[in-house]
Amino acid sequence: MQGLYDKSGGTYGAKRIAGKLKVSGHVINHKRVARLMKELNIKSVIRIAKRTKIEKEQGAGYVYPNFLERHFDASLASQKWVTDISELVVNNVKLFISAIMDLHNREIISIVISYSPNMDFIEKTIRTAMQARGLADMKQIVSVYRSFRHHCLI
Structure with a gap:
C-alpha cells in the first residue's frame, strides 16, 4: 500500500x-x-484542476459590442453586411436559411438553404456573398461568430 x-x-x-x-x-x-x-498517517494530495485561459470572446454568455449602434445605413456597397439564420419546417422537414444583406441598398447578396446549421453552412453563405461582390478576402470584416474555422475564412 x-x-x-x-x-x-x-x-x-x-x-x-x-x-x-x-x-x-x-x-x-x-x-x-x-x-x-x-x-499510517497517509493522506492523498488533492491535485488542483488545470485551467486554461479563456478569452472573454470565447466564454459562454459574452455579449459582443454593438458595432452598428443602430446605424443601418451604408454609404458604400459592401461597407456593412448583416446576416441572419432562420429555421423553417416544411413538410415535417427542418430547414435552415442563411442570408446576407448589404446595408447600402438593402440587397440580399447571399442566401443558402441547408438541413443543418453547421459551420459549412455559414462558410458557404459567406463565400457566396464574397463571390457575388467579387471579393477575394474579407480582412476588414467584423464578426461575432466564435468558430476558429470561421475566423480562418475571413
Whole structure:
C-alpha cells in the first residue's frame, strides 16, 4: 500500500489504492484501505484542476459590442453586411436559411438553404456573398461568430 502511494506521488486515495490492490490479486475493501491509510498517517494530495485561459470572446454568455449602434445605413456597397439564420419546417422537414444583406441598398447578396446549421453552412453563405461582390478576402470584416474555422475564412 505504501509503495502504491509513493509511486503515485501521493495522489492516490483509498479507492484507487484498493482498486490497484484488487487488480494485483489482493482481496481488500476500500474502507479497510482508508482505515489503514489513516493509521499510517497517509493522506492523498488533492491535485488542483488545470485551467486554461479563456478569452472573454470565447466564454459562454459574452455579449459582443454593438458595432452598428443602430446605424443601418451604408454609404458604400459592401461597407456593412448583416446576416441572419432562420429555421423553417416544411413538410415535417427542418430547414435552415442563411442570408446576407448589404446595408447600402438593402440587397440580399447571399442566401443558402441547408438541413443543418453547421459551420459549412455559414462558410458557404459567406463565400457566396464574397463571390457575388467579387471579393477575394474579407480582412476588414467584423464578426461575432466564435468558430476558429470561421475566423480562418475571413
